[in-house]
Amino acid sequence: MNHQSFIISPETGWILLAVLSALWIFLGVYWGKKVKNMDGFMLAGRNVGLAFGAATAMATWVTSNTTMLAPQFALQLGIWGMIAYSTASFGLFLFAPLANRIKALMPTGYTSGDFIRLRYGKFTWYVFLVISIFYGFTWLVSMGMAGGILMNAIAGIPYELGMTVILGVCVVYTLFGGLYAVIGTDFIQSLIILIGIVVVGVGVLTQVDFGHIYINVLDEKPMLLNALMPAAIMSVFNNLLFGLGEVFHSNVWWSRAFAMREKIGKKAYLLSGLFWFPVPIAAGFIALTSGSLGVNITSPDMVGPLVASHVLGQAGAVIVFAVFFCSLASSIDSLLAATSDLITEDIYRKMINPKAGEKLLRKVSAGIIIGLGVLAWAFCMPRIGTLATVLFFAGPMVGSTIWPIVTGLFWRKASAKGAMLGMILGSSIGLVAYFQLGWYTASLIGAAVSMVTVLVCTYLFPDDFEWNALNESKSQE
Numbered sequence: 001m002n003h004q005s006f007i008i009s010p011e012t013g014w015i016l017l018a019v020l021s022a023l024w025i026f027l028g029v030y031w032g033k034k035v036k037n038m039d040g041f042m043l044a045g046r047n048v049g050l051a052f053g054a055a056t057a058m059a060t061w062v063t064s065n066t067t068m069l070a071p072q073f074a075l076q077l078g079i080w081g082m083i084a085y086s087t088a089s090f091g092l093f094l095f096a097p098l099a100n101r102i103k104a105l106m107p108t109g110y111t112s113g114d115f116i117r118l119r120y121g122k123f124t125w126y127v128f129l130v131i132s133i134f135y136g137f138t139w140l141v142s143m144g145m146a147g148g149i150l151m152n153a154i155a156g157i158p159y160e161l162g163m164t165v166i167l168g169v170c171v172v173y174t175l176f177g178g179l180y181a182v183i184g185t186d187f188i189q190s191l192i193i194l195i196g197i198v199v200v201g202v203g204v205l206t207q208v209d210f211g212h213i214y215i216n217v218l219d220e221k222p223m224l225l226n227a228l229m230p231a232a233i234m235s236v237f238n239n240l241l242f243g244l245g246e247v248f249h250s251n252v253w254w255s256r257a258f259a260m261r262e263k264i265g266k267k268a269y270l271l272s273g274l275f276w277f278p279v280p281i282a283a284g285f286i287a288l289t290s291g292s293l294g295v296n297i298t299s300p301d302m303v304g305p306l307v308a309s310h311v312l313g314q315a316g317a318v319i320v321f322a323v324f325f326c327s328l329a330s331s332i333d334s335l336l337a338a339t340s341d342l343i344t345e346d347i348y349r350k351m352i353n354p355k356a357g358e359k360l361l362r363k364v365s366a367g368i369i370i371g372l373g374v375l376a377w378a379f380c381m382p383r384i385g386t387l388a389t390v391l392f393f394a395g396p397m398v399g400s401t402i403w404p405i406v407t408g409l410f411w412r413k414a415s416a417k418g419a420m421l422g423m424i425l426g427s428s429i430g431l432v433a434y435f436q437l438g439w440y441t442a443s444l445i446g447a448a449v450s451m452v453t454v455l456v457c458t459y460l461f462p463d464d465f466e467w468n469a470l471n472e473s474k475s476q477e
Contacts, residue, residue: 007309008317013155016318017162020325021169027188028173028181038358041178041365042110042341043259048183053260053268056183057092058275059190059330060252063143066280066327071303074284082284084236088243092273095247099257099265101409105470112254113346118470119408120416127423129346131401132249135394136339140372143332144380150324154305154317163380166325170332171373175366179259182333189326194275196323200304201282203311208289238395242443245398248405252338340368392439396430396446397423403447403454411458412465418457426450 008016035041048056066085073081106115112132117125144167151162173181247253257265287303295303295310305324308316344365349356356364404419430446437445 007154007305008314008321010156012314012318013151013157013321016155016321017151017157017165017325020322020329021165024169024185024329025173025176027185028177030177031180031184032173032177034180035178038361038365040180041362042337042345043255044179044183046259046261048256048260048264050264050268050271052183052187053256053264054271054275055190056186056330056334057253057256057269057272059186059193059326060334061088061092061272061276062190062193062279062327063139063146063331066276066283070280070283071287073280074287075290075303080233080236082281082288084239085280085284086277087236087240088246088280089273089277090240091243091245091247092269092276094244095253095257096266096269096273098248098406098409099253099260099269100263102254102257103260103262103265105409105467106258106472108472109258109470110255110345111342112249112251113342114472115254115408115470116404116419117346117350118472119414119465120404120419124404124416124420124423125346127420128249128401128404129342131397131423131427132251132342133339135246135398136250136252136335136342137372137376138394140332140335140339140376141379143328143335144376145383147325147328147332148380148383150328154321154324159383160381164377166328167332167373167377167380170329170336171369174333174336175369178365179255179337182337183256183259185333186330189330190275192326193279193323193330196319197279197282199319200286200308200312200316203316204286204289204293204307207311208292238440238442238444241399241402241447242392242395245395245400245402245443245447249398249401250338251342252334255338255341336369336372339372340365343368392442393431393434395439395443396434397427399430399443399447400424400426400450403451407454407458412467413458413462414454414465415458415461415463417461418454421457422450422453425453 034045036045039045066088070082070085073085075081077084102109102115106118109115113125113129116128144163147166148159148161148163151157151166152159173185177184256268260268283304286307290303290307293307293310295306305317305320308320310316312319344361348364348368349361353360400423404414404422407414408419426446426449429449430442433445434442
C-alpha cells in the first residue's frame with residue numbers, strides 16, 4: 001500500500017488520528033458519568049430520543065464497507081452495483097415496525113437472545129447465539145482490518161499501529177460509557193460523515209458533468225452500463241437479504257430498540273434508513289467519475305480517497321480520513337457494546353451465574369469488552385482474507401435468521417422446530433452456495449431455504465404462543 005501513502009503525510013495522519021482519538025475518549029468518559037446501573041450501561045437508561053436514535057443507527061450502518069465496497073461494487077458491477085449496496089437501507093426501513101413491536105412486547109428486554117430464548121426455547125437459543133456472536137465478531141475483525149488498511153493507505157501509518165489505535169480507542173470509551181458513550185459519539189460521527197460526503201460530492205460535481213461521465217464509461221467500460229449483467233442483478237437481491245438479516249438478528253439493532261423511548265424506534269429507524277440510502281450511491285457515483293477525471297485507480301476499494309484528493313487536494317484527503325475514521329469507530333464501538341451485552345446477559349447471567357448482582361455484571365461486561373478487543377486485535381494482525389470475504393461469508397448465516405425473527409414477532413403459530421431448522425439448514429446450504437456458486441448467491445439461498453423450512457414446519461407443527469411470555473417482568477409476578 002506504499003503507493004498510496006502520499007495522499008496525506010504521515011505527520012498529518014498521526015495528528016488527525018491523535019485529535020479524533022482524544023475527542024472520542026473525552027466524550028466517552030464524559031457521557032459515561034450518566035451511567036448509574038446496568039440499564040444505563042447496556043441500554044442508555046432506556047430513554048434515547050429521536051435525534052440520537054436516528055443518528056446512532058445511521059452512523060453504525062455507515063461502515064468502512066459502505067465507503068469502500070460501494071465504490072468497488074460500482075467499478076465492478078456498474079449501475080446495479082451502486083443500487084445493490086444501497087438496498088441495505090431496507091434492513092433499517094423494515095426493522096422500523098419491528099422496533100416498536102419489540103419495545104411493546106419486551107419492555108424489560110436486554111438482547112435479541114432474550115427474544116429467541118423466550119419465543120423458541122433453549123436449543124434454538126443456542127443455535128442463534130452461535131450465529132449472532134460469530135457474525136458480530138467477524139464484523140468486528142473486518143472493521144479492525146479496515147482501520148489498519150485505511151490508515152496505511154491514506155497516511156502511510158503502519159497497518160499494525162493504525163489497527164491497534166482505532167481498536168484501542170473504541171475499547172476505552174465503550175468501557176467507560178457503555179451505550180451512552182456509543183450513542184453520543186455516533187451522533188457527532190454521523191454529522192461528520194454526512195458533511196464530509198456532501199463536501200466531496202459537491203467538489204466532484206463542480207469538475208465533471210454527467211454527459212462526460214457517461215461517454216467515458218461507455219467508451220472504457222461499457223459493461224458497467226449493462227442493465228442485464230447477471231451477477232450484478234443477483235447481487236441486488238443478495239445484498240438486500242444480507243442487509244435484512246444483519247439488522248433483523250443483530251443485537252446491535254435490538255439494543256437500540258430496547259434503549260429508545262416508547263414509539264420512537266419506528267421513526268428513528270425510518271429516518272436513519274433515509275439518511276443512509278444515498279450514501280453508497282454517492283460513493284459509487286464518485287467511483288464512476290474516476291475515469292473522466294483521469295484518476296489512476298490502483299485499488300478499487302481506495303477510489304474514494306484517490307478521487308477526493310484529486311478534486312480537493314489535501315483538504316479532500318483530510319475530509320476522507322475523518323469520514324473513514326468516524327465510520328469505523330461508529331461500528332466498532334457498537335459491536336463491542338452489543339456483543340459484550342449478548343455474552344454478559346445471555347451466557348454469563350443466564351447460563352453461568354443467574355444470581356450475579358449489578359456490580360459483578362458491570363465488571364464481567366468490562367472484562368468481555370476488553371477481551372473482545374484483544375481477540376479482534378489478534379485476528380487482525382495477520383490480515384487473514386479480505387474485507388469482502390469476511391463480510392459475505394456470514395451472509396447465509398444472518399440471512400437464515402430473517403424468517404425466524406419476523407414470524408416469531410408477528411405469528412403465534414411460528415414453531416421452535418421451524419426456527420431452529422430454518423437457521424441450521426439456511427446457514428448450511430447457503431455456505432455451500434457461497435463456495436460452489438459465488439458470494440452473490442449465498443445470502444439469497446440461505447434466506448430462501450430458511451423461509452421454506454420455517455413455513456413448512458409451522459404448517460406441520462404449529463405453535464400457539466402467548467405474547468405475554470415475552471414480558472419477563474409480568475411472567476415473574
